[in-house]
Amino acid sequence: MNNENTKKIETAIHTIIEAIGDNPDRPSIQETPARVASAYAEIFSATGNEHFEDYKIFDVEENAGMVLVQDIPFYSMCEHHLLPFFGTVNVAYVPQNGKIIGLSKIPRLVDFASHRPSVQENITVLIANELQRILNPKGIAVSISARHMCMEMRGINKSGLFTYTNKFLGVFSSDHELKNEFLQQTHQR
Numbered sequence: 001m002n003n004e005n006t007k008k009i010e011t012a013i014h015t016i017i018e019a020i021g022d023n024p025d026r027p028s029i030q031e032t033p034a035r036v037a038s039a040y041a042e043i044f045s046a047t048g049n050e051h052f053e054d055y056k057i058f059d060v061e062e063n064a065g066m067v068l069v070q071d072i073p074f075y076s077m078c079e080h081h082l083l084p085f086f087g088t089v090n091v092a093y094v095p096q097n098g099k100i101i102g103l104s105k106i107p108r109l110v111d112f113a114s115h116r117p118s119v120q121e122n123i124t125v126l127i128a129n130e131l132q133r134i135l136n137p138k139g140i141a142v143s144i145s146a147r148h149m150c151m152e153m154r155g156i157n158k159s160g161l162f163t164y165t166n167k168f169l170g171v172f173s174s175d176h177e178l179k180n181e182f183l184q185q186t187h188q189r
């Protein structure tokens with residue numbers, strides 16, 4: 001984040017602290033605007049980035065089966081309230097022509113999709129679409145389970161609700177056995 005945008009966030013947070021009735025000059029929160037700007041630089045680091053670029057493609061056996069990375073933690077901010085939603089993501093694909101990406105790139109892809117103001121459905125689809133663009137695999141399955149602070153600490157105030165979203169492409173849509181294998185492995189049946 002450039003200096004100009006850091007300054008904008010600091011000024012905005014200073015104003016918010018005043019508007020909620022606190023004193024921004026109180027010693028223990030004097031640095032809070034700067035802390036929030038630095039936190040936002042991390043939390044929103046992928047905002048505006050259309051495509052995931054941080055990967056290399058490798059070759060494996062042509063008939064390699066499903067690759068599943070399970071329970072990847074993610075944190076995002078809902079675009080409606082700028083409150084956190086967080087949970088876990090499962091990402092699976094079946095390689096085509098032996099083309100794969102490094103395993104660490106899958107959690108990186110999850111961060112790319114979630115480090116922006118968003119909604120759970122869009123993160124789910126963005127992960128699937130970017131993997132499709134990068135690898136053109138035989139199939140992709142993405143599922144997310146998440147808790148939304150905007151439903152828990154305000155509004156309807158219902159704690160401990162989990163929201164589940166899925167996206168299936170290619171063989172995961174057409175092959176029910178494979179889809180069930182994914183759902184069973186990720187405890188979603």
Ligand SMILES: Nc1nc2c(ncn2[C@@H]2O[C@H](COP(=O)(O)OP(=O)(O)OP(=O)(O)O)[C@@H](O)[C@H]2O)c(=O)[nH]1
Nearest residue numbers: 078079080085118119120121148150151154155156
């Ligand atoms: N589909 C979907 N909705 C979300 C997500 N995160 C937050 N929301 C919802 O976005 C909606 C925004 O609705 P509004 O009526 O404009 O906002 P609001 O008046 O603050 O709504 P309440 O939360 O019901 O008080 C709420 O129903 C939220 O629960 C998400 O990831 N996916």
Ligand SMILES: [Zn+2]
Nearest residue numbers: 078080081150
């Ligand atoms: Zn919300």
